[in-house]
Amino acid sequence: MLAYILSRIFQAIPVLLVVGFIAFAMFAYIGDPVASMLGQDYTEAQRVALVHQLGLDQPFFVQYAHFLWASLHGNFGISYRLAQPVGSLIAERLPATLELAVTASVLAFVIGVPLGVYTGIYRSSFLSRVFMVVSLVGVSLPTFLLGILLILVFAVALGWLPSFGRGPVTHIGAWWTTGFTSWAGIKALILPAVTLGMFQLTLIMRLVRSEMLEVLRTDYIKFARARGLTPRAINFGHALKNTMVPVITIVGLQFGGVLAYSLVTETVFQWPGVGLLLAQSIAVADIPVMSAYLLLVSLILVTINLVVDLLYYAIDPRLRVNRGAARAR
Amino acid sequence: MTNSTELPLPLRASAAKRTEVGGRGLGGTNPSPQPPSASRPTPSRGGETTTAGRFSRALDSDMLYSFRRSPVAMLSTAIAVVLILSAALAPWIAPHDPMDLASLSLLDSFKPPVPMDGSDWSNLLGTDNQGRDVLSAIMYGMRISLLVGFCSIIFAVVLGIGIGLLAGYAGGMVDALLMRVADVQLTFPAILTALLVDGVIGAALPRTMHDQLQIHVIIFAIGISLWPGIARTVRGSTLVERNKDYVMAARVIGVASWRIMLTHVLPNVIGPVLVIGTLGLGLAVLAEATLSFLGVGLPPTQPSLGTLIRFGNDFLFSGQWWVTIFPGIALVLLVLAINLLGDWLRDALNPRLR
Numbered sequence: 001m002l003a004y005i006l007s008r009i010f011q012a013i014p015v016l017l018v019v020g021f022i023a024f025a026m027f028a029y030i031g032d033p034v035a036s037m038l039g040q041d042y043t044e045a046q047r048v049a050l051v052h053q054l055g056l057d058q059p060f061f062v063q064y065a066h067f068l069w070a071s072l073h074g075n076f077g078i079s080y081r082l083a084q085p086v087g088s089l090i091a092e093r094l095p096a097t098l099e100l101a102v103t104a105s106v107l108a109f110v111i112g113v114p115l116g117v118y119t120g121i122y123r124s125s126f127l128s129r130v131f132m133v134v135s136l137v138g139v140s141l142p143t144f145l146l147g148i149l150l151i152l153v154f155a156v157a158l159g160w161l162p163s164f165g166r167g168p169v170t171h172i173g174a175w176w177t178t179g180f181t182s183w184a185g186i187k188a189l190i191l192p193a194v195t196l197g198m199f200q201l202t203l204i205m206r207l208v209r210s211e212m213l214e215v216l217r218t219d220y221i222k223f224a225r226a227r228g229l230t231p232r233a234i235n236f237g238h239a240l241k242n243t244m245v246p247v248i249t250i251v252g253l254q255f256g257g258v259l260a261y262s263l264v265t266e267t268v269f270q271w272p273g274v275g276l277l278l279a280q281s282i283a284v285a286d287i288p289v290m291s292a293y294l295l296l297v298s299l300i301l302v303t304i305n306l307v308v309d310l311l312y313y314a315i316d317p318r319l320r321v322n323r324g325a326a327r328a329r
Numbered sequence: 330m331t332n333s334t335e336l337p338l339p340l341r342a343s344a345a346k347r348t349e350v351g352g353r354g355l356g357g358t359n360p361s362p363q364p365p366s367a368s369r370p371t372p373s374r375g376g377e378t379t380t381a382g383r384f385s386r387a388l389d390s391d392m393l394y395s396f397r398r399s400p401v402a403m404l405s406t407a408i409a410v411v412l413i414l415s416a417a418l419a420p421w422i423a424p425h426d427p428m429d430l431a432s433l434s435l436l437d438s439f440k441p442p443v444p445m446d447g448s449d450w451s452n453l454l455g456t457d458n459q460g461r462d463v464l465s466a467i468m469y470g471m472r473i474s475l476l477v478g479f480c481s482i483i484f485a486v487v488l489g490i491g492i493g494l495l496a497g498y499a500g501g502m503v504d505a506l507l508m509r510v511a512d513v514q515l516t517f518p519a520i521l522t523a524l525l526v527d528g529v530i531g532a533a534l535p536r537t538m539h540d541q542l543q544i545h546v547i548i549f550a551i552g553i554s555l556w557p558g559i560a561r562t563v564r565g566s567t568l569v570e571r572n573k574d575y576v577m578a579a580r581v582i583g584v585a586s587w588r589i590m591l592t593h594v595l596p597n598v599i600g601p602v603l604v605i606g607t608l609g610l611g612l613a614v615l616a617e618a619t620l621s622f623l624g625v626g627l628p629p630t631q632p633s634l635g636t637l638i639r640f641g642n643d644f645l646f647s648g649q650w651w652v653t654i655f656p657g658i659a660l661v662l663l664v665l666a667i668n669l670l671g672d673w674l675r676d677a678l679n680p681r682l683r
Contacts, residue, residue, distance in 0.1 A: 015513050026529055140665040142615050144622045145657045148642055152650055163646070260518035267623055268642075282524060282625050285532030294525060301516050 008309055012302045019298040023291035024067045027077070028060070076292035081284050086292045090274055095177045096166055097273030100265070101258045103189060104197035109251060112201040113240075116208025121235055123213065131205070138202040143261045147195040147268035154191060162188045164270040196265040200254055207250055211243035245312065252308035256301045395677040402677075405669035412663050416471035425462040427469055427632075442651045455651040457641065463651060466637055467659045473633040474660070477547055478614035484552030485613070486606050489559025494590045494598075496560065497567025508564065511557035522554035523616050527625055540628040547626055551616045555609050562605055566598035600678050607671035611664045618660055634660045 034050055051057050055066060070076070076086035119128040138146075155163035167188035170181040179185025215221065216239055224234045263275030270276065274293065281289035396402050415422065442455040442463075454463040496507040514522060527550040534542060570576060571594065579589045620626035621635030629636065634656045641653025 015516065018513060026532075029533075137661075137665070140611075140668055141661055142618060142622075142664070144619060145638065145661065148638070148645065148653060148657065152645055152654070156646055156648075156650075256516070256521075257518045260521040260524075263521075263524070264619055264623065278524075279623050279625070282528035282531070282623075285528065287529075287532055290525065290528055290532075297521065298516065305516065 004313065005310060008306055012306055015302055016298060019294060020068055020071065021064070023071075023294045024064050026287055026291045026294075027067065028063060071292075071295055076295070077288035079281070079286055079289050081281060081286040081289070086288045089277060089289065090292060090296065092177075093272060093274045093277050096169075096179075096271060097259075097262055097266070097275055099178060099180075100189065100192055100196060100271060100273060101255070101262050103193040104195075104262075104265075105200060105251065105255060105258055107193055108197040108200035108204055112204030113208055113247070115201075116205040116243075117212060117235065117240055119205065120209040120212025120216070123209075132209075135202040135205055138198050141198075143195060143199065143264045144268050146198055147191070147265060150191050150195055151268070161191050163191070166272055192265050192269045192271050195268065196258060196262055199261065200251070200258060203254065204247060204251065207247055208240075208243055211246060212239055215239045215242050249308055249312055252304055252311070255304050256297075259297060259300065396673070399673055399677075401669055402673035405666040405673070408662055409666040409670060412471060412659070412666065413475060415468050416475050419465070419468040419472050423462075423465040423468045425465040427461045427466040441649075442655070454655045455649075457644075457649075457652045463655050466632065467634070467656050470632050470634045470637045470656060471659060471663065473544075473627065473631050474614055474617055474635070474663070477544065477551070477617045477627070477633065478610050480548045481551035481613040481617070482555065482606055482610045484548060485555035485609060486559055486602060488552065489556040490563050490595070490602060492556065493560035493563025494567055494594065497564040498571055498586065498590050498594065504564070507560070511560055514554075514557050519554040519612065520616055520619060523550040523620065524623070524625065526550040526553055527620060531625070540630060543626075543628050544631060547617060547620060550620075551613050554616070555612065559602060559605050559609070562601050563598050566601060567594055570594050570597050604671060604675040604678060607674055608668060611667040611671065614660070614667070615664055634663075 034047060034054070034056070055063060058066075074087045074091075076090070078084065079086050079089055082089060115131055119131050122128050141149075151163045154161045162184075165188060166179050167185040168182050169177040169179050169185060171177055179189055221234060221239060224238050229238075259275075262273065263279055265271065266273045266275040267279045274296075277289060278293045280286075281293075396406075420426075454467070456462055457466070492507055492511075496504040527546060530546045530550065531539065531543075534546070567590075576589060576593060579593055584593075617626060617633060618635030618638070621633050622639045624639060626635055627633050629640075632640070637656040638653050638660070641649075641656065644650075644652050
């Protein structure tokens with residue numbers, strides 16, 4: 001077990017180093033921060049001073065080492081667009097994005113699993129077919145369009161929910177902010193969370209359904225029925241439990257997708273998170289923000305992959321015996 | 330295929346019933362066994378002695394057979410064909426030319442779509458803030474969306490096949506290295522890769538060249554974000570194929586490696602790529618729309634469906650919903666049709682379901 005954990009961690013480190021190198025190369029070779037920071041009128045002395053201040057006159061590997069060292073300390077340079085430290089820009093927006101992404105994932109899980117169980121058990125009922133057709137549309141509907149439709153219905157036509165922003169937020173601790181403390185904050189969260197969670201929801205529902213269909217055909221379910229267990233005990237105690245391993249894996253691995261599409265959702269709803277910051281930064285080629293985002297997201301994704309791998313290993317006893325065969329699924 | 334231009338009714342009914350169950354789950358575990366097609370002997374794929382023409386003809390007729398029994402496939406093909414044709418022929422059949430600034434009149438702005446008050450049959454789906462016909466803008470926009478989608482997916486397929494074949498056939502270090510790169514890239518969601526590649530290239534290029542080069546940048550960014558999945562699939566099939574006798578035989582008689590890869594292995598691994606490519610076309614169209622919606626896609630001089638939706642979004646609150654909703658519907662229809670076709674193709678090419 002320990003050897004496995006260590007080998008997984010050692011596999012993760014090169015990934016981070018490669019991403020770090022790409023992020024640094026973006027920093028080092030693209031655009032001219034000096035020109036964009038100096039503006040129109042400057043003297044040669046000012047330029048040289050700035051080049052020296054930014055450390056751009058040093059050798060490549062020294063700069064790369066500095067970059068890694070600074071990144072480890074949360075120092076990602078200064079945004080060209082906002083002229084503020086990228087680290088604090090991201091830190092003040094991160095709670096908004098994480099709150100949105102986690103709410104969306106929880107929503108998708110809490111609604112998706114029961115729907116999947118229902119459509120798996122009653123696969124030919126009318127309601128199941130409706131759910132399946134709706135889920136097909138859900139998969140094909142792009143996130144931004146879903147957001148626009150929800151705004152049109154619930155904000156413009158009905159006027160029930162706000163269409164943009166995060167509502168009032170409360171500060172907790174040094175840098176965390178939350179919208180959960182007020183009704184207005186929760187209302188502001190509903191539409192973005194539904195928009196972002198819809199794809200995961202349909203994915204989870206379809207996955208649980210197909211896993212249920214598979215599990216319900218197995219012998220131990222037949223034996224459970226023969227033993228006279230209640231349908232409830234069979235469906236939830238026996239069947240659902242065994243579908244959860246792949247579902248949890250997929251949910252974990254899909255968190256990267258949630259983060260990526262939070263960028264789209266945040267743009268639609270003007271949600272003040274990291275994704276909106278990145279979308280705005282890409283439009284004006286703000287490299288420091290882009291490279292910091294790349295590093296941050298890769299750290300989150302690699303960590304999640306690692307946790308999911310370990311979780312998988314911990315949950316499913318079969319993997320400890322024969323890992324290769326089970327992972328090939 | 331001359332013998333069954335008309336399907337017997339019971340068969341057709343059962344086909345309709347089967348597809349009513351809806352889309353299948355991930356991994357195609359939906360147990361919808363096709364009725365035994367024993368009456369039609371399935372041509373074996375191992376017919377190396379037959380000529381390429383005969384092989385493809387056999388495949389065609391088999392596919393056609395499965396196609397005719399799937400109403401979903403026929404409907405989605407019909408939708409896809411109508412949309413693609415209306416996009417391709419836009420300059421000839423569109424009611425107006427949205428690029429022609431001279432024909433625009435602000436007096437015509439914000440006409441609602443037809444059944445509503447103040448609408449007009451010459452602008453079936455209404456007009457936008459500059460009096461541009463929404464229907465024509467959609468047709469021209471879909472042209473650009475499809476162009477970018479097709480080019481991106483072709484780029485991704487060529488790259489994926491090349492790398493997959495090389496990795497699978499060469500093995501060893503080359504394989505390990507290439508697949509490691511694919512793994513690292515697969516850690517990131519495709520849309521994020523496309524976005525960052527687009528952003529980085531955009532930052533590297535001088536501002537003045539942006540508008541002309543942007544379409545190439547987008548195609549490159551989307552294509553590069555989609556290759557790992559294709560390369561992995563091709564590699565997997567290549568690993569199986571390369572140990573077969575025909576590859577051995579070709580090697581023994583001294584055929585060059587690249588020739589074995591391209592003329593012998595490639596035709597045998599292309600099937601799954603067709604499926605991924607079709608589903609990938611849907612992904613590519615969506616990715617382009619998303620990038621354009623975020624404002625980092627195509628320039629306003631080449632408005633795709635995503636760009637139209639982004640512009641229309643500004644008028645949502647003032648009640649002109651049609652400017653954004655109709656391009657959105659067009660996009661969803663297009664992607665849905667492509668996805669359903671891809672699903673059907675996957676099942677039709679899957680010998681286990683025959």
